[in-house]
Amino acid sequence: MDKAGIVYKTVSEIRGPLLVVEGVRGAKYNELVEVRLPDGREMIGSVLDTHEDKAIVQVFGRTEGLELNASVRLTGEVVKIPLSNDLIGRVFSGSFEPLDNLPPPVGDEEREVFFSVINPAAREPPSEFIQTGISVIDGMNSLVRGQKLPFFSEAGLPHNVIAAQVARQATIPGKEEDFAIVFVAMGIKHEEFAYFRKEFEETGALNRAVMILNLAEDPVIERIIAPRIGLTIAEYLAFEHDMHILVILTDMTNYAEALRSISVAREEVPARKGYPGYLYTDLATIYERAGKVKGKKGSVTLMPILTMPGGDMTHPVPDLTGYITEGQLILDRELNARGIYPPINPLPSLSRLMKDGIGVEKVGDEIIVKTREDHPDVANQLYMAYAEGVKARGLARIIGEIGLSERERLYLKFADKFERKFINQGVYENRSIEQTLEIAWELLAELPEEDLIRIKESNIRKYHPKYRSKQSLS
Amino acid sequence: MQEAGRIIRVNGPLILARNVPRARIGDVVHLGNEKLIGEIVRIKEDIVAIQCYEDTSGLKPREPVINTNEPLVAELGPGLLGQIFDGLEFSEIKLHEVYGPFIKRGVKIEKLDRKKKWEFVPKVKVGDEVTSGDVLGIVQETPLIEHRILVPIPLETYKPIEGKIKEIYEGKFNITETIAVIETKEGKTLNISMLQKWPVRIPRPYKARLKLEEPLITGQRVIDTFFPIAKGGTAAIPGGFGTGKTVTLQQLAKWSDADIIIYIGCGERGNEMADVIDKFPKLRDPRTGRLLIERSVFIANVSNLPVYARESSIYLGVTIGEYFRDQGYSVAIMADSTSRWAEALRDISGRLEEIPAERGFPAYLAERIAEFYERAGRVVTYGKDNRVGSLTIMGAVSPPGGDFSEPVTSITLRFVETLWALDKELAFKRHFPAIDWLMSLSKYHAALRKYWERIDPDFAALREKAISLLEEASKIEQIARIVGEKSLPEDQRLVLLASEIIREGFLVQNAFHPVDTFCPPEKQARMLRAIMEFYNLTYPLVEKGVPVEMIRGLKVSFTVPGRESEEELSLIMLLERMKEWSDVGKIDELRVKMKEAIRKLAEEYGL
Structure with a gap:
């Protein structure tokens, strides 16, 4: 099939996941690119830097086997995905290829994946208590709809078990509503994914879930786009179909490492530990997509999981995450060793939006009961x-x-x-x-x-x- | 066709363009077919570097660049109060109405509303001699604030003008209609409307700077009593995440006794900004009883909006602040957080491949931070009536990893006079505001002494004694951590008890408690006196051998506000709870009962 757009066979340099394409006349910033290798392999990419006569493209695929002889097609479009509520129950790769042997999705509409910002004046402050059934969360670090509350964990701690328990049990007391889970895996192990899959299957959550999978063996750079695809779907389902979406992103540390490898390939001046200076801003464009919007019923609640390298909370990834998210739930090695489950240490944990979601609130003469006054x-x-x-x-x-x-x-x-x-x-x-x-x-x-x-x-x-x-x- | 340059490179938010006509640093340009807004930041031969204030996805080389030949200006006039602006002064309320809940690129609306008519009441007559800064007339913009329309300083020269009123009108006008005509000394005729403009990067001029002598009362005890800020002063509030920077700044925005509040959310959380925007319209000023929104301006540039707009949001906020200062108001600015602005500077510097100083930040970071805080002050404004206005700046700093030695924090500390250092350990214990009393400081104590002496002549002495008790307690605690509290001498245990009362009863303040959220200065002084009296009266007893446990166990019969009858209650508990009482008289009543109880205890020991 012939596709629109101009094909270039002028790759002059391959640097990690980056291709330098010469002789390109006016590639758009963030334009979607299709790369075809002589062996027939295809992958997508996007324009990171565009000059009058060349473009630098990041490819969301395996970098092994990339060669100068690749054909690069500029599609003229920024990266978009088709959206419809048929996506629920489906499984995709990190670059939105179907992994469930079903045909590629057809959408009611297409939306940009990279730039989506809720107008602050259009935001509805989150205030609905979500009961997770876990005392240390509900009692001391309550989650509310539209919040972004990450787990800060370490290798070997049961963050996946807790996340699955939250996904299974999360309800609003006294309410039955349309909900779905968007699950985005970034560089996690097969075994970990198998656990989530089993949990979701057993509770029937699987056919209420959209899965975007990039496992440990999958191309690293796909991790840049995978969470954004998941969030674009979440926003669409929440704000077009009035659904309550819980988004689980795991593991954000792997995401940040993918971002770092691009930054290193571009020879940028690093800020801390080799991570680029824009790590905060970049993470914000992911985390800040959680929320509620005035006049819309649905919500996007975000539960990112990240493992702190060496258990160090001052490491750039947990540190910058903590500055963006509305609190954090911290898993503690010591509690775990004492056999306490969930080993969430309440002292350094925090939910910033808790105060608006609990207790009772007086608005004028009306009394709104959220949990209990005490x-x-x-x-x-x-x-x-x-x-x-x-x-x-x-x-x-x-x-x-x-x-x-x-x-x-x-x-x-x-x-x-x-x-x-x-x-x-x-x-x-x-x-x-x-x-x-x-x-x-x-x-x-x-x-x-x-x-x-x-x-x-x-x-x-x-x-x-x-x-x-x-x-x-x- | 309009003369235009061409884009030659798009590197994220940084654009390079060639042959932009009459390019000057600071000129605002329109980029590409979507006319994205950018500002020229570097010029080298025929190539200019432009920082773009919008998302640049889809922009490509060869698209046109049009120079507006104007710097980035703030529009100033009626319509500012109660608004929520983005970093470029577009109303986010309006954008939401017109374009829906998501931000779109390339959309343009008027900054201030051109349609709304305001009732203009002139204060000058035809033939009056006027100079820049004189009040031409007023608009009652909100029930709380009278917006004073001043004779402007022309942008062409930035120099004040002198002239004569040729025409002056009264009645309802929109902000672009002429309300006065002035004939200048040089014989030029100027049509004056209520809409005035000022370049955001240039400080607005004034006649003279004044000494600071009046406190900005915030109703927050740890600030007003221990680490106060003066009207026209500067403060930084650094702290790692989770230490309560944002809640503290919001408390200051709610309860500060400034006439005008400007709250800049710069690169911070959307939900928290939404919370501020949602709460303010419902809150009332404890002094005037009016809605707080009537005196507030919000700039909501959240973290996922384009990075460079963080810079414009900071400058925009300060410029609006100076504009109200020039009308003779006291203005307080809260900027949350200046670190995000510094990161935007680092981003552009990196993309321009400048040689970085520390941690990738540009070498000029210190200059920029200094310039920002230097725009604070108490001044005599232009105009014949010599109005006095002030601009107070409070900036949050977000040090990575909570490390105060990082560049933005350490530079900021050089240029501010008050430091409210937030501490993680206190936050873990839910001691809020988590302002660390050992690290924090204020250089305004001497300047504000007179103010507090009028409330309580011993105030300064009591405060100093309290601080020294807290310092001593922290040293004793270090020892206690090794030997256990039990092994400490009794007088040291009393210091620990007194410091516990100061911490729990005075320093901890619940932002969400209806009474405790705002503590008037008179109540602060009374509470401090009660607590220090407790220590001064019990110390001689302990010296003479009364065990601290007996003092901890003291009971008084007292009617707690809200209860019908007297009860036997723990004195310590009452001292720690008096902050929740709205009736200050109750504190004095407790003091009387306390003296009585301590006297009785002394008698029991034959003292």
Whole structure:
């Protein structure tokens, strides 16, 4: 079949994933390019830098076997994909080739993959609590619709198990709504993907999911485009078909490494650890696509997973991610070693949008119940008490438990119980927010009442087990 | 056909073009068939480098470049307040109405609304002698703010003019209609409309700079009491992610007692910006009772918008700030975050292949940051009535990895007078605002002394004592971490107890608590006094052998606001909770009960 556009056979240089194409008259920036090798292999690419007479193209394919004799066709279009709700249930490669033996999708419309920005004035601030059934998330780092909340993990920790549990259990209490999952794998192992696939299959989520797969053995540069394809689909389903989309991106560290390899091939001045200075901006163009839009029902909620090289939170990828996302859930090696699941350490974890999604809110005379009125206070108090307990544990390591004061010992006990009863739960245990808060109160009731200074008096009177048993007696 | 240059290279947001007519640094150009907006940043022979303020996807070599021969200007006039602008001053509210929820490239709308009519009330008569800066008349733009229309400084010369009013009108006009005609001394006739323009990169001139002497009251105790900022001053707020920079800046935007607030979201989160935009229209100023939106301007240039627009958003915000300052208002600017702007500078410098200084940042980074903060100040404006206006700048800094030695943080600290250093450890404990009292500083204490003395003559002494207690406590804590609190001498344990009360009862402030979110200066002084009295009264007891545990266990019978009757309650708990009481009189009542309880304890020990 003949395709439109001009074909060039003038590749003069191959540098990693970059092709320098000479004699090109006016390639567009970000233009979609098709590359055909003499052996018949085809791949796509996009224009990264365009001069009067040459263009630099990044190819989203395997770089082995690239040769100067390749034909490069400029399509005249920026990179777009066809969209329709038939995409749900399908599986694609990182460059949008079908992997499920079905024909390539036909769309109701086409959208650009690279540039999509929600007007800040059009954004609806996220405020709907999503119950994940996981106490340490719901109780202390609540997720809300339209939020972007990443997992910061390390190799060997169960981030995939937790992500799958969230995907399985996430509901809005008391609501049945149209939802779907967009799953984007970037450089993850077969085994990890098999786990997600099994989980999704068993719960029936698979036919509510769109999968974009770039596994560890797949071309590295595809990772640049894979998350953007996933997010373009998510935006379309959310804002054209009123669906609630949970997007799982794993693993963002692999994405950033792909970006770095292009930057290195272009000989750019690096900022930190070889990563380009625009890493922040580039990550923002991915993460910021989460959100809600005024006047539209749907939402895009984003759960990126990244592994911190060497567990270092100041590494550029987790660091810059943390500056963009609305909080982070941090997996902790120590908790994991103690057999606590999920090993999410609440102290360095944070959900910035939590305050808008929990408790009750008064708007004029109307009272909007989101979770329960004591939820914000209880969360704050748990933080404070657990921090005290962790401090006491550190101290006990130096001077022994015997050297601790009465108060310190009390908090140490609290921290142990808190980890075993509140954080720890089963992989298939789905706790309601009420159950989560009940467990919290049971633990807090063991502290002196005057220590509960982060909780409003009225809430103590209403929810503290001590007063509740009195009330029920009288 | 219009004379045009040609694009020769598109490298992301950086464009190279040849033969752009009459190219000058800073000229705004229109790029390509979509007329994307860019600014000339370098010139070498017949080639110019242009930074483009929009997404350049689809742009290609050989497309035309048209020079507007104008610098990047801010449009100034009625219609600014309550608006949400992008970095180029296009209204995002309007863009949403016209083009839907996603940003499109190449779309053009008017910056300020040309259609809306404003009621113009003249303040001069025909024949009056006027100079630049004189008030020609006023427009009540919002119930809170009277927008003063000034005799402009012409852009051709940047020099003030003198002249005589030839015509002056009264009634409803849009911003482009003539409201006055001035005949200058040189005999030129100038038609004046309410719409005025000013190049964003050039500071607006004033008659003289003044000493700073009035605090910017923010209602945030750790700031007002310990690390205050003066009206016209500068402050930086650096902190790693999750330390609460944005919430702190939003608190300042909500509660600062400036007349005008300009909030610049520069390269930050869209959802948080949406939250600000959503909340402000509902919030009321505790002093005037009016809606905060009536005095606010927002610039929302979020992180996934084109990088270079971060630079224009910073300059745009400052220019709008100076414009209101020149009307005689106190203006406060919050910029979140200046690091993102610095990254935009690094990006362009890298693409231009300039030799980088530290961590890839250009060598001129320090100059740019200094210029920005230098636009703050308290001034006598142009105009015969010698109005006084001020511009306060507060900038967030986002150090990578929370490392304060990185270039943007370390440079910023050289040019600001107040530092609010945010600490991760405090944030982990949910101690907010997570302002670290050991690292933070303010150079305005002396200048603001008089103000606080009027509220409490001992204020400075109490504050200094409190800070020294906190410092001592942190040293003792280091020892306690090794030997355990139990093994400490009693007087040191009292210091720890007092510092705990200062931290929990004074420094921690809940932004989401209806009363605690804003703490008036009088209440701050009263609370500080109560806490320091506690320490001063108990210290002699401990010295004479009363155990700290007895002091920790002190009870007073007290009626907590909101309850009907007196109860036996822990004194420590009440001291830590008084911040939640709106009735300041209750604090004094507690002080009386506290003295009583401590006296009784002393008696029990025969003292």
